[in-house]
Amino acid sequence: MILLEAKGVNVVYQPGRGERIWAVRDVSLSLEEGEFVGVVGESGCGKSTLGFALTQMLQPPAFLESGVIEFRGVDIAGLRGEGLRHQRRRGFAVVLQSGMNALNPVRTIHHQIGDVLQAHKLGGEHWSKDAVHDRGVELLGMVGLDSSVLGRFPHELSGGMRQRAAIALALALEPELIVFDEPTTALDVIVQAALMEMIKELQRARGFTALLISHDMSVVLDATDRAIVMYAGRIVEDQGSMQMVQGGRHHPYTEALFRCYADPRADDVVLQDIPGSPPDLSLPDSSCAFAPRCTIAEGRCWHERPLLAEVGSGGAIACHLRGSSEESAMEGRQGGA
């Protein structure tokens, strides 16, 4: 069953008069129930903006210019105010990048969990102090925190604990979709690994759909079922994570991203960066946005924008050379080797 389906999503930032930045361009994607999907790309590729658009969290100067976002068949793009608020219970939640600052500094965790529960009373639900306490202990247990954390203020917790507490708050909504926006970026590597492990287990145990947004290819491929690669506001590749790791056909940008990471067990580590920088998002793109940085770009890439096209094994790639036909696939394999 499809839980969320987005069609033709365009998000524009309008920071000043006459200035328009197309951060997300014509993105369509669908999330199956219980699926764990990752979105990767470098800074400014629109991945977080996409996550915010899907959960109706865009703040001015950003706004959804066009597109349909259906959650369980209901178009949520037009929802505002109370209508949107009611969708959040048993709907969609977000865990922010700066989870460290996602908690109100002057309220205890107990109160903040209480705030979430009180805000979404279903018929017949009554959240007494004891009921909030019991539910709080349960939620903290899910994220591996001790019940003593309930009485604490955010500044009394470590960064990793705060991010876990923030996840517990999101879980209080019993969401069917959680968007994790760079949940581990602000943490050190050890805490990062433990937190990702916890998120994976939580997702498996509770069966919610998860969208993991990260700039870290290895984190995404390790955790997810399917990975989406974004470049300059567009999806350039969408494939199963296993297929991504195993090789096969890739968008040149994905290959370039792979070369940015090294096998920690290798004797000789050669890391490559991607020369050049992403294009100016205030300009329209009539050609392939990656062409100026692409090592295999040819004539067509400079005039015509490649569309996201199915390749074998259920994936899709937006590239003139690596997508679509068998012939270009062969070329691609030689070029990539």
Place this chain on the structure above:
Amino acid sequence: MIGLRYFARKGAMFLLTLWAAVTLNFIIPRLMPGSPVQATLARLAAGGQTVTEATKRAIEIQLGLPHSSLWTQYLDYLVNISRLRFGMTYSITDESVAHAILAAAPWTLVLVGTSTVIAFVVGTLLGVYAGWRRQTRVDSVVTVSSTFFSAFPPFFLGLLLLYFLGFKYHMFPLTGGYTPGLVPQLTLSFLGNAVYHSILPAVTLVVTSLAGWVLGMRNNMINTLGEDYVLFAEANGLRNRTIALLYVARNALLPNVTGFGLALGAVIGGSVLVESIFGYPGIGSLLLLAVDNRDYPLMQAIFLLITVSMLVTIFLVDLLYGLLDPRVREA
């Protein structure tokens, strides 16, 4: 919940500062060139009287000029102020300083204190509303109008009000804290009379200090609205009222509380200009009287009162802050 150590540390700090303030209040007048005796003699000489050694002695005795060592004077001073004995005032015949201050203080406390509280509460609420509804028409109206009124100097607004509402249209009395002839007492009719007299000065004080609270709170609100925990609260679908009050305003209030404490501490010093324009029988008018008459005992006592009340309110605000912001308790 709140740490006892926090209170103990703040209390010790308070006592130390209090001692320093009291001691400075003793030292500073003694460091000033000249003495009250010389000032009086100069005044007499300027008036054409012959000043002899006997006159000087007489004045020294009258003013009680001390001849003991500085150390003894300091101990006497400490004993005297602990018993609230500040000597006699020169400005009012047969009146002790303590008595004069005690008579003036309630007027100032009620007028300036109430105005400060009203300005803070109204200003903060307006600021919360304007900040929450930022960049709407309500916000513009609130911000622009409060800035406009605060641009008036208090004495000027006071004079305008007196001229139009008092002098031209006889809606309010021109001067005083109550109708002359009445005896200050706690009866309903007297209190009514006093409130009626205090309306114009109170309006002056509230209107001119309102904008500070409005703009301060509005800016804090807008800063806090950009915090991640507000965004996260929205993502979790909290009610708008919960977010506005418990997440945004609750955090935005903290800097304003400090300002409020300082404003309250300044209340007892009165508002010299406003009190003197309205002929209000408060500490501000008393201080003006003391300065006019070179009334050292009265001045010194009022300065001490201002310092001590400032310290006490800062201490209380510190304690309150500990309750409001859990982060400072351990700091």
